[in-house]
Amino acid sequence: MDIDDILAEVDGHAIPQETRDLQELTRAWVTERSAPEILPWPNALIERVLERIRKQIELIETQTGTPDPKLSFRLIILQTELERFKFLIRSYLRARLHKIDAYTLHHLIDPATKARLSDSEIQYATAHSTLLHRHYHSSFLGQFPRGLQRLDDSQGGVSMVEGPDLERAVFVRGRGGRDGESVEVVVEGTDTRFGLGKGDVVVCRWGAVRGVVGRGEAELI
Amino acid sequence: MALPLPPGLTPPETAFLCEMEMVTVIPRQRLEGLNLLGGPTPPLHPPHRTPLPFWLALLLKRQRRANILPPPWLSPPSLSSILDLEKKTPSFSPPPPLPAHTTTSPPFLPSATADAPPDALPYHWLELGEMLLEAASDDIPEPDNVRRLMRDLREVRMAKMRAGVNVLEGGREVNLNGVGGMEVSEGRAFIGGVVDGLRKIGASKEMSRREREAEERENGIGGGDEEEDEDDGMDT
Numbered sequence: 140m141d142i143d144d145i146l147a148e149v150d151g152h153a154i155p156q157e158t159r160d161l162q163e164l165t166r167a168w169v170t171e172r173s174a175p176e177i178l179p180w181p182n183a184l185i186e187r188v189l190e191r192i193r194k195q196i197e198l199i200e201t202q203t204g205t206p207d208p209k210l211s212f213r214l215i216i217l218q219t220e221l222e223r224f225k226f227l228i229r230s231y232l233r234a235r236l237h238k239i240d241a242y243t244l245h246h247l248i249d250p251a252t253k254a255r256l257s258d259s260e261i262q263y264a265t266a267h268s269t270l271l272h273r274h275y276h277s278s279f280l281g282q283f284p285r286g287l288q289r290l291d292d293s294q295g296g297v298s299m300v301e302g303p304d305l306e307r308a309v310f311v312r313g314r315g316g317r318d319g320e321s322v323e324v325v326v327e328g329t330d331t332r333f334g335l336g337k338g339d340v341v342v343c344r345w346g347a348v349r350g351v352v353g354r355g356e357a358e359l360i
Numbered sequence: 361m362a363l364p365l366p367p368g369l370t371p372p373e374t375a376f377l378c379e380m381e382m383v384t385v386i387p388r389q390r391l392e393g394l395n396l397l398g399g400p401t402p403p404l405h406p407p408h409r410t411p412l413p414f415w416l417a418l419l420l421k422r423q424r425r426a427n428i429l430p431p432p433w434l435s436p437p438s439l440s441s442i443l444d445l446e447k448k449t450p451s452f453s454p455p456p457p458l459p460a461h462t463t464t465s466p467p468f469l470p471s472a473t474a475d476a477p478p479d480a481l482p483y484h485w486l487e488l489g490e491m492l493l494e495a496a497s498d499d500i501p502e503p504d505n506v507r508r509l510m511r512d513l514r515e516v517r518m519a520k521m522r523a524g525v526n527v528l529e530g531g532r533e534v535n536l537n538g539v540g541g542m543e544v545s546e547g548r549a550f551i552g553g554v555v556d557g558l559r560k561i562g563a564s565k566e567m568s569r570r571e572r573e574a575e576e577r578e579n580g581i582g583g584g585d586e587e588e589d590e591d592d593g594m595d596t
Binding site for chain 1: 362363364365367368369373376377379380391392394396397398399400415416419423455458464465467468534535536537538539541544548551552555556559570
């Protein structure tokens with residue numbers, strides 16, 4: 140560890156936790172909006188942010204109706220910011236719901252994908268697929284022969300359960316490796332391999348960069 | 361309740377993101393520091409310059425409680441020198457240099473404050489410039505000139521974005537260093553579509569190559585030549 144690392148650490152601590160949470164949440168939102176598959180659920184982060192939002196709402200509720208114009212302007216600012224946070228959280232959750240809705244069974248069956256959902260998302264997906272299955276069963280599946288009633292059949296080597304297209308093109312920006320160096324990206328099945336430096340922007344397949352994005356060495360934009 | 365939007369940020373969402381940038385304001389009224397959800401803001405004492413999030417600066421500006429100090433790159437001399445540079449090279453002009461020790465990225469870099477580098481366009485240049493021109497044109501020197509140069513820059517860069525499609529090839533990465541956030545939002549559907557389409561065209565070729573590579577890995581490189589493999593395939 141040299142002096143630069145120490146300075147970097149001091150810099151990191153100078154940024155308040157609230158601001159770091161905002162940055163993290165923003166990155167989670169942008170990445171979730173762009174990535175083809177659902178990404179790990181940041182439980183601790185969301186809990187911290189929701190707790191702060193709850194306190195802020197309480198504060199605003201106790202202070203509204205004040206005749207002091209200065210205080211009421213401050214409340215306007217607080218409310219404006221609150222709405223921005225609510226939008227961020229809501230859009231983030233809805234982007235995840237969209238993926239769960241599109242490939243519900245995939246999210247329940249594939250263990251690696253299921254591990255990335257939050258508890259309430261699993262509950263939602265289970266209820267959703269149960270309802271759908273029951274409806275299909277009563278409307279037409281029940282009249283099929285038994286062997287054809289499954290919705291998750293994988294006989295004949297072809298699975299009925301559809302998942303997202305993991306090779307879709309995404310826009311990636313490098314954040315640098317552990318020491319700020321560029322990280323190598325290899326596109327399987329082609330000759331393409333390239334270094335993704337800090338700040339570099341490339342268009343490439345999600346499958347080739349999901350590793351580096353997962354490690355935080357790159358982000359989607 | 362699920363989001364009915366296509367993947368990737370849409371232009372209004374990009375503008376929302378841009379409003380998280382920090383800008384420098386010159387307050388006209390005192391305002392105590394606020395404990396916001398995204399961290400505390402410094403107290404405002406006129407006429408001391410203070411960095412504030414862009415959305416808050418816009419709010420204060422609309423209520424005539426502050427003036428916004430435009431970033432140095434949003435001035436006719438800077439923009440015209442960047443425009444000259446853009447015309448000379450086929451790639452985008454280089455983005456502002458990144459601070460060495462942070463892994464933060466736009467919109468959380470100080471690229472729109474009064475001490476931002478004057479000779480490079482930051483990630484949110486288009487959105488930020490447009491919003492500043494709309495809400496705070498009286499704070500910007502020569503707003504009409506700035507507006508004209510912004511439009512020229514946008515056209516030159518859009519042409520580059522379109523020309524960049526020539527290098528698209530199935531599986532190849534496309535380098536877009538220096539691209540802006542709004543430009544990504546606008547170009548995403550087209551570029552993403554072309555890359556995906558080319559990938560699908562080349563998919564079967566790629567698949568056979570992947571299989572061959574996997575086989576080579578199993579047999580060890582050079583072990584088992586092509587003909588033998590084919591025979592094996594026939595038998596099974």
